[in-house]
Amino acid sequence: MFSDKIRISSHSKKLLENSKRHKGFYEKYSSVVSKILKKPSFQNFMKWMLRKESIDADSVEKIHVMVLPFRKENGKSLAGKYVKNEICIYPKRLGFCRKLMEKHGKKKAYAYLKNRARATLIHEFLHVKYSSDEEKVRQLTKEYFEIFSKNQNHQSENGRGLLKFR
Numbered sequence: 472m473f474s475d476k477i478r479i480s481s482h483s484k485k486l487l488e489n490s491k492r493h494k495g496f497y498e499k500y501s502s503v504v505s506k507i508l509k510k511p512s513f514q515n516f517m518k519w520m521l522r523k524e525s526i527d528a529d530s531v532e533k534i535h536v537m538v539l540p541f542r543k544e545n546g547k548s549l550a551g552k553y554v555k556n557e558i559c560i561y562p563k564r565l566g567f568c569r570k571l572m573e574k575h576g577k578k579k580a581y582a583y584l585k586n587r588a589r590a591t592l593i594h595e596f597l598h599v600k601y602s603s604d605e606e607k608v609r610q611l612t613k614e615y616f617e618i619f620s621k622n623q624n625h626q627s628e629n630g631r632g633l634l635k636f637r
């Protein structure tokens with residue numbers, strides 16, 4: 472479906488050189504995110520959601536999994552954005568991830584980061600339809616993400632959970 476639209480984008484080479492020390496971490500992070508967004512179970516869910524919302528999947532031409540975090544002027548980080556038919560998904564910063572791993576362990580930390588990427592893609596696709604209605608997009612992201620996670624848990628129990636998204 473849109474898995475062929477997903478690519479890893481590393482900003483400019485210069486920027487990546489500047490963060491050489493953390494290069495390995497961010498490259499691994501982006502490849503994990505790209506992989507989980509391409510998973511058939513998630514693609515099926517997205518297909519179902521887009522159909523339900525009457526959003527044309529082709530209104531998004533490219534999905535960039537960004538290697539480096541985006542820092543806004545107020546210092547806060549950005550999860551994603553939708554501009555001119557393209558969606559960008561940004562990672563959490565290394566410092567944040569380290570703390571997360573120390574506190575909750577590697578497995579839980581990874582689960583959090585994966586879910587964050589999934590929720591970001593859901594969120595940005597909803598912006599295609601609801602443009603700048605942030606409140607509506609947030610509300611729906613929450614609802615859809617809950618449906619996805621419930622189904623995912625269910626699926627791991629009996630392996631059939633995602634049938635209803637087909």
Ligand SMILES: [Zn+2]
Nearest residue numbers: 594598605608
């Ligand atoms: Zn938003």
